[in-house]
Amino acid sequence: MIEAELKARVHSPEAVMRALDSRAASRAEVYRDTYYDRPDRGLEKAGQELRVRTIHGTDETRTVLTYKGAAVDDDSGSKPEHETRVDDAEAVHAMLAGLGYVPVIAFEKRCRNYDLKARGRQMLATLVRVPELDGTFLELETLTEERELMEALADVRATLTDLGISEGDVTRELYTDAVRARRG
Template sequence: MIEAELKARVHSPEAVMRLLDKHASARVEVYRDTYYDHPDGSLEQAGEELRVRTVQGRDGTRTVLTYKGAAVDEESGSKPEHETRVETAEATHAILRGLGYVPFIAFEKHCRNYDFEVRGRKMLATLVCVPEIDGTFLEVETLVDENDVTAALEDIRAVLTALGIGPDDLTRETYTGAVAAQRR
């Protein structure tokens, strides 16, 4: 499956939150993300990602292992995504290190997630604050087959427009890149 996604910088987070609250219940969670790579950095160079994410929220803690392939849509950066829940973060980190992967970067994201349906698509909108980066971001995503990416992105743009987010607000900036730049 492809994660069709657009990300934007949000200039009025409270207004966007109020609009989203009218359509879905928020799930407030903290993500602790660790990205892994080969020692030579070849995953990052290829535009691929290997991540362990531990999510802490009101309903408890869960950990997922995610691999994202290279972008299939250059404008949005939408990528194939394969994700599975794992039993423990510690074991998953140990397995990846044992296989020769090295932690590339780790950071926290404070998220307010909204699940809803638009135009027959299950969507996830996430308001994101990364303590090390200035500003608030909004990600809107849906999982689709590769032949449906263009139509899905049009539907996501309609959601963003309804939330007061325009084309000039869109960004391809990655959290990993922004956090790394902040730490230099």
């Protein structure tokens, strides 16, 4: 499956939160992300990602291992995504290290997630604050087959517009790059 996703800077977080609250219930979660690569940075050079994410919610803590392939759409950066829940985060970190992967960056995201239906699709809207970065972001995504990617992205764009986000606010900047730049 392809994760058809767009990310935008949010200039009025309260207004966007109200718009989302009118559509779906939310859950507050804190993500602790660690990105891995080979010592030669081969994954990064190929546009791929390998991530361990531990999600701290109000009711549970869970960890997922995610691999994202290279982008299949240059404009949005949408990528094939494969993700699985893991029972033991420490073991996964140890396995990746044992296989020769090294952590290249780790950071925290403070999220408010909304599972909603829009334009006939299940979507996940996430309001994001990264403590190291200025501002609030909105990620809006839906899973789709590659042959339907353009239609899915059009639905995501239209839903962003419905939430008060303009096309000029959409960004391809990656949190990993922004955090890396902030850390100098």
